[in-house]
Amino acid sequence: MNYEEKFLALGNEIPSEEPSVPEGCNFVLYRQVSNVLMLSGYGPFIGPTVPPEFTGKLGKELTTQQGYQAARLTAINLLLIVRQSIQTLNNVVHIIEVNGMVNCTPDFADQPTVINGCSDLLVSIFGDNGKHIRSAVGMNALAFNIAVEISISLLIRT
């Protein structure tokens, strides 16, 4: 059950730049309350930039497969944030919740397949402990026109 090894095996799928809060902003990427770690909503960034294939709306500029990959990259970023907080993914007990928000047109109705990109990545690392409650809904607009914004919470060892 070496979550950390499984994560690092993602190799160059892992962005080389860490997730961060834009300068001058008064929020943080994670907060811990008791043994629950909660994360800010995050997107498919590579460092401070968003790849063009993850910019835009599902049902318009982007395919469902691109949305899936955007959600996968977002999940990897979220795990980088978890590591910023608790150093090693081996201290994760289980994922609690995934709140998946998809930037899409009013007639796009496959938010679940898009957010599967996050869910599948989490389960590939944590096995059954990666399973989580989930919402997967459509937004008419997201910051910087990112394809998805996802927040998660986790139970951790303290």
Added chain:
Amino acid sequence: MNYEEKFLALGNEIPSEEPSVPEGCNFVLYRQVSNVLMLSGYGPFIGPTVPPEFTGKLGKELTTQQGYQAARLTAINLLLIVRQSIQTLNNVVHIIEVNGMVNCTPDFADQPTVINGCSDLLVSIFGDNGKHIRSAVGMNALAFNIAVEISISLLIRT
């Protein structure tokens, strides 16, 4: 204070098929952390299908009254999920939160009346213990074009 009896008195309003996760999906319908039970977002399903009168957008295909009924059916499904987890509603202490998301047109502004369909059902079962904090907001699109998606959390006896 027999919540279970009050729920069962809903009779054939209760779908005969249990809520479930679509095959191959890596999420779960509920997660418990300490004495808090949290549920995935769910919709006005009857088993795996959505009645046509609960499919579409408020402000376009559906009336506010249909939206209210969709939220009521969703609440019943959510309580079926609670029973999957803790067997009997008599082990509910109180509802904590209702997160109500309404599939609607940009000019629809009566999300609260729609989500009242869920809130009213909860209070009809649990009395004052059914009261909850709430968000009731508009989404431009939901999975399978369902009218509402709602998630809840509850305090339970353990």
Added chain:
Amino acid sequence: MNYEEKFLALGNEIPSEEPSVPEGCNFVLYRQVSNVLMLSGYGPFIGPTVPPEFTGKLGKELTTQQGYQAARLTAINLLLIVRQSIQTLNNVVHIIEVNGMVNCTPDFADQPTVINGCSDLLVSIFGDNGKHIRSAVGMNALAFNIAVEISISLLIRT
């Protein structure tokens, strides 16, 4: 670290009418679970009314600066709700989460600057203890056509 004094120094920025639940509605403005206080989503109300400059959509009727001010007023209302629950803001340990929802057009992409109106107000009162995890996303419609709806949770002394 007198949060209460800093709040009251906002003077006539503080609405003279308290936030309230519309008559006949089955929800509440706050719920406490252990030492976590959670609030319902709330908007830029002054008592029961919404100023015209905070009614409408970002990207259409409203400027980003008006959205920022709407989020600031909403934050003040949320702190009034906190005081309804725990009497004095001096019993706040730290803010946990801000869930910021912006009523906007599909091409509006500056939700973060709008929700900064809430985040900045919280940090002006609570300093580093006002920092929080955050989502800032776009909604196609909100109740009463309010510019923003925001919910927060806080850690409190009990």
